Amino acid sequence: MQDYSTYIQYNEDNSVKVPFGRAAEWYIANHPLLKNRRLKCQSRQYTPGLVKKGIINVERVEGAVDFVEWTTKVGKTKSTNRVDDILTLTSEGHELLMQINAKEKRDRLCWSWVMFCAGDGNSCQRVCGGIGKCKEGCKNFEFSNGLKNYQDMHLCQVRVKSEVHLSSLTTSHPLLIEIHGTHAPLNIIVNSTPKIERLNLLKSVRDNVLLSRRADHRSAKGIKSKLLASMNGANEGTLSQALTNQRTICTDNKLKQLVARDDRRLKDHVSSWTILHNLIVKNLKPKGYILYYQQPNLSFPEDSPQRFYQLTLSDEFWLKNTRDYSQNCIGIDGKYDLNIDHVPVLSIVAKNNAGFATPIAFGKKFTFLNNFSKVEIIYHILYTIYIYHILI
Numbered sequence: 001m002q003d004y005s006t007y008i009q010y011n012e013d014n015s016v017k018v019p020f021g022r023a024a025e026w027y028i029a030n031h032p033l034l035k036n037r038r039l040k041c042q043s044r045q046y047t048p049g050l051v052k053k054g055i056i057n058v059e060r061v062e063g064a065v066d067f068v069e070w071t072t073k074v075g076k077t078k079s080t081n082r083v084d085d086i087l088t089l090t091s092e093g094h095e096l097l098m099q100i101n102a103k104e105k106r107d108r109l110c111w112s113w114v115m116f117c118a119g120d121g122n123s124c125q126r127v128c129g130g131i132g133k134c135k136e137g138c139k140n141f142e143f144s145n146g147l148k149n150y151q152d153m154h155l156c157q158v159r160v161k162s163e164v165h166l167s168s169l170t171t172s173h174p175l176l177i178e179i180h181g182t183h184a185p186l187n188i189i190v191n192s193t194p195k196i197e198r199l200n201l202l203k204s205v206r207d208n209v210l211l212s213r214r215a216d217h218r219s220a221k222g223i224k225s226k227l228l229a230s231m232n233g234a235n236e237g238t239l240s241q242a243l244t245n246q247r248t249i250c251t252d253n254k255l256k257q258l259v260a261r262d263d264r265r266l267k268d269h270v271s272s273w274t275i276l277h278n279l280i281v282k283n284l285k286p287k288g289y290i291l292y293y294q295q296p297n298l299s300f301p302e303d304s305p306q307r308f309y310q311l312t313l314s315d316e317f318w319l320k321n322t323r324d325y326s327q328n329c330i331g332i333d334g335k336y337d338l339n340i341d342h343v344p345v346l347s348i349v350a351k352n353n354a355g356f357a358t359p360i361a362f363g364k365k366f367t368f369l370n371n372f373s374k375v376e377i378i379y380h381i382l383y384t385i386y387i388y389h390i391l392i
């Protein structure tokens, strides 16, 4: 795990301020009170309302894949909250900020979020004061797990509060984090750290796990060895710490469940293609990797090119190779087993002057009718190469 200690700004009142991105999770995971614990979270307040009003945008930290986006029945887009989310002001938001700075409008919160200790191992002092179990007379006494619902914070009194004000959005350290409470009274002797049974991997580790699955098609076993490889050369203390807090490694079963859940999530047409769409529009396009991208428009008649989903990727290296070394020979080949949706991935190759095949681009194209032709995609690629020749 990368060290973000230099990113943390320590305040006198025990709170800290951190930049948006991975530093927040690093701080929380390394805080002495939270090192070997699992946190649960309430829902994040104020952010969705201000997004809806067009004041702020939520961006994902680079490399984030462990989230789902979905559209509600009334057409609202919702998405998983992450502590490494990045808030930015829209142009309307900037105007509001100027008014706030001029004291014409009041500053307001655009992020307020409570995370809390999950109370694993029944060793924490509950809100009613009972340690590991509820006191008689407590309203939660009748529930076998001591919880009224999943988000009930009853099992421990440790809280991690994070918040952002609109006025701090343009500063270097916008996110304020405060940690309150203790797991148990200080006069109690605690012999062992509670065992964490549930999945507790860091978001950054989960991102890597899911990328290994989605991009390299690794099995749970393959992913596990990759996770363990990251611990190569670690000393005994680090290893036992990792085994206790389960943040960078986890049990085989948990890993299998995580991978299976992500497979299901990807099979769910809506979320996976929304994620891909965002990846294309926000990351790949600005970097120039997209030669052609088209989302299907089902209002067109059958067999018309507009009904196809099409994505063609390339990069400058391949295109330059093609321009400089290739002869006029283009091949195209489809492979179906590279992804769990069995969407054909087409590799487009040209023969170079040494007689070997050199890749030009990779394409994905499918329709819900299972009826795709290679002709159009070749057309788009030839066209792009033609444009590229003219431009460079």
Ligand SMILES: [Zn+2]
Pocket: 126, 127, 128, 129, 130, 133, 134, 135, 138, 139, 140, 141, 146, 154
């Ligand atoms: Zn209780």
Ligand SMILES: [Zn+2]
Pocket: 117, 118, 119, 124, 125, 155, 156, 157, 158, 182, 183
């Ligand atoms: Zn606790």
